[in-house]
Amino acid sequence: MAAFRGEFRLRTSAVLYKNRRERLTHPCPCGYLSDPVHPCSCTPLAIQRYRSRISGPLLDRIDIHIEVPAVKYRDLADRGEGESSASVARRVERSREIQSERYRSTKIHCNAQMTPRFIKKHCELDEAGNRMLELVTDRLGFSARTYNRILKVARTIADLDASDHIRQEHIAEAIQYRSLDRKTS
Structure with missing residues (x-):
């Protein structure tokens, strides 16, 4: 496999990946769509325009896309019985x-x-x-x-x-x- 180097900018930070093809994006322009704590300030039209910037053929080439919600402190601190x-x-x-x-x-x-x-x-x-x-x-x-x-x-x-x-x-x-x-x- 040929080496691949990608740089992805998220607002003001950039994340570099070597030999990997990963994409990161927010769910909407403000980044708070579906956030239980912060209300989203985007209109439905703004969200649609934002998402339309990612073409269908590009989405087709991404194996896995999921939403990752914010995690509460108590969930992070919990030492539950999950798989090790x-x-x-x-x-x-x-x-x-x-x-x-x-x-x-x-x-x-x-x-x-x-x-x-x-x-x-x-x-x-x-x-x-x-x-x-x-x-x-x-x-x-x-x-x-x-x-x-x-x-x-x-x-x-x-x-x-x-x-x-x-x-x-x-x-x-x-x-x-x-x-x-x-x-x-």
């Missing part, structure tokens, strides 16, 4: 091993690099997952590129779950990571 970082790291490592084995005799190293031919071969869905993806694709008008991105992400989720087949819950989770495709205003 070590446990997550082990699942990620197992997933990477699964992908290395799957693609060992190819030039592909991970699910994100799959071509449509590999997607057809390695993204086998259960019946319920297939119905769900068909329904959502038709209802939201996903492009072929978005459809393939959902399958790649679902394949990765299934790998993290140590599942040979992509199940409905893997498809549902992958669709949840396409939040900007679902925005209408």
